[in-house]
Every structure is written in structure tokens, then in C-alpha cells.
Amino acid sequence: MNHKLFIGARLRRLREQAGLNQAAMAARLGISLSYVCQLENNQRPVSATVLLKLVEAFDCEVSDFSEEQDRRLLGELRDVFRDRLLAGEGVGQAQLVRMVEQVPELASAFVGLVQRHQRLQDEYAQLADRLHGDQLPTLLAPLPHEEVRDFFNRRDNYIDTLDALAEERAGRGGLVPGERAAALRRILHDEHGIEVEGLGNTAADGMLRRFDARRSRLAVATHLSDAQQAFQIATQLALIAHRDVIEAEIAAAGFSDAQTSALARQGLAHYFAGALLLPYGDFRAAARSSRYDIEALQRRFHVGFETVCHRLSTLQRSGARGVPFYLVRVDQAGNISKRQSATAFHFARHGGACPLWHVHDAFTQPGRILTQVAEMPDGTRFFGIARSIGRGGGGWRVPRKSFAIGLGCELSHARELVYADGLDLDAQREVVPIGPGCRVCPRADCVQRAFPPAGKLLETGVDVEFLTSYRFEDEGRKHSGNRAAAARG
Structure with missing residues (x-):
């Protein structure tokens, strides 16, 4: 050996x-x-x-x-004890190693119990998604990012207090697209005595902003564009100048713990920063006059594709609304890292997104805007666009992130968008039947189904086979009945 x-x-x-x-x-x-x-x-x-x-x-x-079995078991235990909701705190590596070495059966049984608990939790969440969508909060403790996301969704992704403050501040500060960072540096210096300095070459470690309250210094990465630097400065401005407003929103939301409140604090500061760069009235007027042409809005306001899409999804001010959009951000594995909607559109909280949804195709055609008319199982139709984006990079082996952005609205609003020009929106052949995710989708005849649906009994007969991977039991009975009738005929 x-x-x-x-x-x-x-x-x-x-x-x-x-x-x-x-x-x-x-x-x-x-x-x-x-x-x-x-x-x-x-x-x-x-x-x-x-x-x-x-x-x-x-x-x-x-x-x-073989030690491989112990290594696998130790890895599974580590995964379990990383989940603070399942296992709490205070279990160290040495304790886990002793558990595997001395009582491996107990360790394996514990991992099995946790896995069964997680499957039951997923099953419950999927059934709740299928029956209630986003309207029923889960009875199980949500993860911090899910709780914050649900907070913004309940507000239709529009926070009036911060939006109004940002619009007033933008008008008073004379922020001009392409020259915002310098103006915000002056505001931080003149109003709060904070100096803004360069963070240096931080592309490799990914740091964008660092605030030193003791020295009254804010360092911002120098490789960022003017708009990106302005966003980082505006985020810190929100945390300093409007902390009382942010804390009031957090208190009213009643978040479950300090970690969730911290994520919400960051999200609200980011909201203020985005609203400062794209003031509500000016941006809404420009969006309507350009018929929601994202690239034209990028040029006018000197910001990125995702920033424009995000701001379009927030135009829900009472008396001055824009088109109600949904917005999603998806990675190449199908994970949804951003999901907000002012529409009836929703995807399941758990599991991947529908594979028939065009947002996945965006990765195969980088930089190109794709369109789709999609129909959900309840018959509601949506018109959407999707495009891939990238972040980071700028050097050899410097980390880079890739996403696809999906933005859409109910079909009744599609003609307000430039992207619908020349399309036959009423043509049935152009409609793609999508669903909220395989585990909660009720479509029985989908050839792309990756998982059996939660809470449905499957047809288990082996004498008949279809292109679809899974058949529901009621569908099986229907086909059996049809075959029997044909035989009698």
C-alpha cells in the first residue's frame, strides 16, 4: 500500500x-x-x-x-452541518471526523434522515407552488435570500420611500449620465466628510467597494465604468444618508433574523442606487418614448443591460406606472438567482426553470435578443425577451460570471414594446407551452419533462412506451380506455 x-x-x-x-x-x-x-x-x-x-x-x-467511503460520508456530513437551519452551529471538522471514524452507522443514519427531511421539504414546497404559486408563504423557514426576494415581490419590486428620495437627490445633485461618479464623490465629501479613493487593481479578487468608517474613507474599484462606480458610491450613500429609511423598511418587514435583515439592507441600498442613476420620472418617460428599447435606454443613461431591465421591472409608482414586467436572471445550469415580478408570471421556488423557456437559448446566441410568446398552464400568455450578459473578466484568468436575463409582460402589453414589431402575436404556431418547472408543472404531454411531478401517481406499465419520459396515472387510464375501445371496435 x-x-x-x-x-x-x-x-x-x-x-x-x-x-x-x-x-x-x-x-x-x-x-x-x-x-x-x-x-x-x-x-x-x-x-x-x-x-x-x-x-x-x-x-x-x-x-x-477503502477510505473513500469515509471520505464520502464525511463530505455528506459537512454539507449537512453547513445548513444552519438543519444542524445549528458549533460542530467542527474534528468532531465530524470522530463521528465518521467511531460511529459510522450513526453518521450514515443521520445523513439519511436529513436527506429524507429535505426530500419531504422539497415535496411540500413543490405541491404548494403548484397549488398556490407565490400567493402562499411557506410554513417552513425560508432561506434568507428567499425571504428578501419575497419581500420585494410583495411590494411589486417598488419601494416608494427610497425611490422618491433617490429622484429628489438626483435632481438636486445634477447627476449627468457619464459623469455621475465625480458628482457623487463631491456629495459624500461635502455632506458627510467622506473621501472616495481608488481601490486599486482588484479585478482578481472581485472586490468592488470597501468602506472604512473609522477613517471616513470609501474605496471603489478603479476598473469599473463611471456608472458602476457611481452605483457603488450611491449604495454607500444610501447606507449613510438614508439609513433611517432603510431601517424602517426592515423593521416593518419583520425579517426572521439578523442575516436576512443584512441581506435586505444591502438590497434596499442597491435599490436606492439604481433609482438614483435612473430617476423614476425621466427614466419612465424615456422608456415609453423609446417603446422600451433596452439598448437605446442603455445609450441614453450610460448603464448596462441588466440595470435597465431591473429598473423597467420597478416602474410601479401609483398614478405613473409603466408596463408591468417580470424579470429573471438565470445561470447556465438553470438556477434562478434573481426573480421578481409585477405580473402573474411565476416560476417554482424549487428546482430548475422550464427547459422550453427561451431564456436558456440565450446562452447559445451570446449578445442577441431573443423573443418568445409563451403560454402558462392556466392559459395566460406572456411576451418575453432574453439575452445573455457577462460580468467581471478584464484579465487572464480573472473570474467572469455569465447569466441570461429574461424580461417579459403579459401579451396584452406586448404591442407597447418595440420587440413585438412585425410579429404575429396571435398565431398559435408561435406560442410555446411552458410551465413553472417540471416538479410542479401539470402538463402531461411535455417531451422535455425532466422529473416526475410532485403529488402525481405515475403510469408504471411497461408494455406501452411514449416519447414523454413520465406519464400520469390518469393519462395512462385514458390511453388504456382508448385502446380497449379500439379493440372492442
């Missing part, structure tokens, strides 16, 4: 399963009793000779004593 192999727990388990004491084990293997004791207590590694004797005497495999 090329390295030392300790088999204490596995040897003890094998001995106990055979009904032997340590002396009998030593006799069967032809080794001393003290050696057996040392092996079981991991005081000595097992030799190749003894390992082969174990395999022969107990009719097992060498792989049964």
Missing part, C-alpha cells in the same frame, strides 16, 4: 456482525490480541497481509475497507 490505512470502525463493525470478541478475531486472523485492539482504536494502520486475511476470512472485498 502506498499510504497508511486505518480501519478501526470498519474492523469493529465486521467483528461485531460476526459475533466475535477481540480474542476470537485475533485467533481467526492469526495475529495478536494487542494488534486487534490497536487496529480497532486506529493506533496502527492495517498491513497488506492482514487486509488480505480479512478479505479471505470474512468473504468481503478490499473496497469494503
Whole structure:
């Protein structure tokens, strides 16, 4: 063997399963009793000779004593104890190692219980999604980012107090697209005595902003564009100048813990920063006059594609609303990292997004805006656009993030968008039947279904096969009935 192999727990388990004491084990293997004791207590590694004797005497495999099994179990335990909602705090690496070495059956049983709990939790969440969508809050403790996301969704992604403050501040500060960062530096200096300095070459570690309250210094990454620097400065301005407003919003929301409140605090500061760069009245007027042409709005306000899309999804001020949009941000694995909507459109909280949704196609055509007319299972139709975006980079091996942005509205608003020009929105052949996600989608005939639906019994007959991977039991009975009728005819 090329390295030392300790088999204490596995040897003890094998001995106990055979009904032997340590002396009998030593006799069967032809080794001393003290050696057996040392092996079981991991005081000595097992030799190749003894390992082969174990395999022969107990009719097992060498792989049964492999450390890989312990490594896998230890990795699963680490995953469990990273989840603060399941396992709490205070379990260290050394304790987990001892658990695997000394009581592997207990460790494996614990992991199995947690996995069953998670499956039940997923099943409950999927059933709730299918029956209630976003209208029913989960009875299980939500993750911090989910709780914050739900907070913004309940407000239609519009926070009036911060939006109005940002619009007033933008008008008073004379912020001009392309020259905002310098103006915001002056505001921080003149009103709060804070100096803004460059953060230096931070592309490799990804740091964008760092505030030192003791020195009254705000450092911002120098490789960022003017709009990106302005966004970071405006975020810090919100946390300093309008902290009372932000804290009032957090208090009214009644978040469950400090971590969730911290994420909400950051989200509200980001909201203020976006509203400062794109003041409500000016931006809404420009959006309507350009017929929501995102690239034209990018040029006018000197911001990125995602920033424009995000701001379009917030235009829900009473008496001055824009088109109600949904906005999603998806990575190449189908994970939704941003999801907000002022429409009836929703995707499941758990599991991936519908594979028929055009937002996934955006990765195959980088930089191109794709359109789609989609119909949800309840018959509601939406018109959407999707485009891939990237962040970071700027150097060899510098981390870069890739996403696809999806923005859409109910079909009744589609003609207000420039992207619908020349399209036959009423043509049935152009409508793509999508769903909220495979585990909650009721469509029985979808050939792209990746998972069986939660709470549905499946047809298990093997004598008939379809292109679809899963058939619901009621569909199976229908087809059986049809076949029986055909036979009788």
C-alpha cells in the first residue's frame, strides 16, 4: 500500500456482525490480541497481509475497507452541518471526523434522515407552488435570500420611500449620465466628510467597494465604468444618508433574523442606487418614448443591460406606472438567482426553470435578443425577451460570471414594446407551452419533462412506451380506455 490505512470502525463493525470478541478475531486472523485492539482504536494502520486475511476470512472485498467511503460520508456530513437551519452551529471538522471514524452507522443514519427531511421539504414546497404559486408563504423557514426576494415581490419590486428620495437627490445633485461618479464623490465629501479613493487593481479578487468608517474613507474599484462606480458610491450613500429609511423598511418587514435583515439592507441600498442613476420620472418617460428599447435606454443613461431591465421591472409608482414586467436572471445550469415580478408570471421556488423557456437559448446566441410568446398552464400568455450578459473578466484568468436575463409582460402589453414589431402575436404556431418547472408543472404531454411531478401517481406499465419520459396515472387510464375501445371496435 502506498499510504497508511486505518480501519478501526470498519474492523469493529465486521467483528461485531460476526459475533466475535477481540480474542476470537485475533485467533481467526492469526495475529495478536494487542494488534486487534490497536487496529480497532486506529493506533496502527492495517498491513497488506492482514487486509488480505480479512478479505479471505470474512468473504468481503478490499473496497469494503477503502477510505473513500469515509471520505464520502464525511463530505455528506459537512454539507449537512453547513445548513444552519438543519444542524445549528458549533460542530467542527474534528468532531465530524470522530463521528465518521467511531460511529459510522450513526453518521450514515443521520445523513439519511436529513436527506429524507429535505426530500419531504422539497415535496411540500413543490405541491404548494403548484397549488398556490407565490400567493402562499411557506410554513417552513425560508432561506434568507428567499425571504428578501419575497419581500420585494410583495411590494411589486417598488419601494416608494427610497425611490422618491433617490429622484429628489438626483435632481438636486445634477447627476449627468457619464459623469455621475465625480458628482457623487463631491456629495459624500461635502455632506458627510467622506473621501472616495481608488481601490486599486482588484479585478482578481472581485472586490468592488470597501468602506472604512473609522477613517471616513470609501474605496471603489478603479476598473469599473463611471456608472458602476457611481452605483457603488450611491449604495454607500444610501447606507449613510438614508439609513433611517432603510431601517424602517426592515423593521416593518419583520425579517426572521439578523442575516436576512443584512441581506435586505444591502438590497434596499442597491435599490436606492439604481433609482438614483435612473430617476423614476425621466427614466419612465424615456422608456415609453423609446417603446422600451433596452439598448437605446442603455445609450441614453450610460448603464448596462441588466440595470435597465431591473429598473423597467420597478416602474410601479401609483398614478405613473409603466408596463408591468417580470424579470429573471438565470445561470447556465438553470438556477434562478434573481426573480421578481409585477405580473402573474411565476416560476417554482424549487428546482430548475422550464427547459422550453427561451431564456436558456440565450446562452447559445451570446449578445442577441431573443423573443418568445409563451403560454402558462392556466392559459395566460406572456411576451418575453432574453439575452445573455457577462460580468467581471478584464484579465487572464480573472473570474467572469455569465447569466441570461429574461424580461417579459403579459401579451396584452406586448404591442407597447418595440420587440413585438412585425410579429404575429396571435398565431398559435408561435406560442410555446411552458410551465413553472417540471416538479410542479401539470402538463402531461411535455417531451422535455425532466422529473416526475410532485403529488402525481405515475403510469408504471411497461408494455406501452411514449416519447414523454413520465406519464400520469390518469393519462395512462385514458390511453388504456382508448385502446380497449379500439379493440372492442
